[in-house]
Amino acid sequence: MNWNKPEVFAVQHKDEKVRASSRSGGIFTALSDYVLEQDGVVYGCVLTEGFEAVHVRADSTHVRERMRGSKYIQSRMNDTYKNVKYDLEAGRNVLFSGTSCQVAGLKGYLRREYENLLCIDIVCHGVPSPKVWKAYLAWQEKKNRSKVKKVDFRNKKDFGWREHIETLYLSNGQTVNSKAFTTLFYGHSILRPCCYECPYKSVTHPGDITIADYWGIEKAAPEFDDNKGVSLTLINNEKGKEFFDAIKDQVKCKETRLEDSMQPPLIAPFPEPENRMNFWVDFENRNFDYIVKKYGGKGIKNKIKNALRRIKRKLIK
Incomplete structure (x- = not known):
């Protein structure tokens, strides 16, 4: 069960090479590394050679690295939900990353909770065509x-x-x-028409952990403000906290106030122009x-x- 108010952290990966190759502060790499080390698998969005966004499965860091970075277009899921369920039923630890609606879609498809599933959703501005x-x-x-x-x-x-x-x-x-x-x-x-009525434009999300660029870091934690990237990390439940605690030695982090971390997609959907x-x-x-x-x-x-x-x-x- 997700909390009404998440715990909020500013996060930067301690490995500067990882942070440089990440879009924000590298929290996704730290979490996915941990899952892969447990013989788990990671699902996330990559760009194909034809520059289409698609969700793929990774059981190695080589494929996972393609998931880093922003893709400002709609991702095709293909058989991802079915494959996630297969891995979960086989007892594999699974990290699924995507937009909040994709996480909600996966949970709707699975129809029950899995202890071996970690869902990470991103604070989404909206999905372009x-x-x-x-x-x-x-x-x-x-x-x-x-x-x-x-x-x-x-x-x-x-x-x-x-x-x-x-x-x-x-x-x-x-x-x-x-x-x-x-x-x-x-x-x-x-943006897609449904984005103007998105139910996930708030501080509560369906993921166990929610991540984003930490806009407003100059106020929330100015010592992290070096223009090299900071991850806003919202811990939404006990499972998210357990995983976050497991990777804390890989990152530099500071708990911050939710009030200092607000950005438009955490408040309401953008209106249709x-x-x-x-x-x-x-x-x-x-x-x-x-x-x-x-x-x-x-x-x-x-x-x-x-x-x-x-x-x-x-x-x-």
């Missing part, structure tokens, strides 16, 4: 006259943890840094150049808005 993502990649390939060979949805290595810049590595050796897809994502028009219908009409009938200029931060109106935001931030500082 894979169709828009494919159109974006095709637009970049056409514009740069080269195929995309690798994607980093948020390039922490070159731009720091706080920046949200997607980097595309092309076959011709060129590197493209962009905020176009990020801007579309945070515009919310490309007023221009969402206009976006999809434009998307189906216009080329992607038009979409990026109008909705992706490249048009003159968006540039003026962005400039005003930067000025406002400087004035506040």
Whole structure:
């Protein structure tokens, strides 16, 4: 049974190489390492060679490492739920990671509690359309006259943890840094319709442990604020606490106040944008150049808005 109020921690992996290759602070790696060491298996989201998000099974760190990092598109589950049940019934320890709705879906499928199952859900902004993502990649390939060979949805290595810049590595050796897809994502028009009514946009989640970027760390635990990544970690029940306690020697952690850890997805779903219908009409009938200029931060109106935001931030500082 999950608690009404979770225990809250700021977490950073002690191995700086692990933290550098993780999107936040490396808590997922610490937990999944522990499960793998117990001869367990890990289920999580990876990007395929065709840059589709899919859930896969890992019984080694090699496959698990592909699960690190953000994927701002909807993940295909395929036979994941069935395979998780098979592993559980075989007595294997299982870690399942995904969005809150995916965790809730798994629990609904299993229809009973398993002691050997650890569920980790992420604080989800909302799930973007894979169709828009494919159109974006095709637009970049056409514009740069080269195929995309690798994607980093948020390039922490070159731009720091706080920046949200997607980097595309092309076959011709060129590197493209962009905020176009990020801007579309945070515009919310490309999210699934159900995301605007998500029942998990609160401090209570279906996972045993909930993880996220620790936005607001400068207030909650300023000594962790080095722009290299911090994991917000919510312990939701006794099982989550047991697993967290088991990996504490692998991480640096500090218990923090829930009040200092709040971010929009922990409060309420993002409302459906007023221009969402206009976006999809434009998307189906216009080329992607038009979409990026109008909705992706490249048009003159968006540039003026962005400039005003930067000025406002400087004035506040």
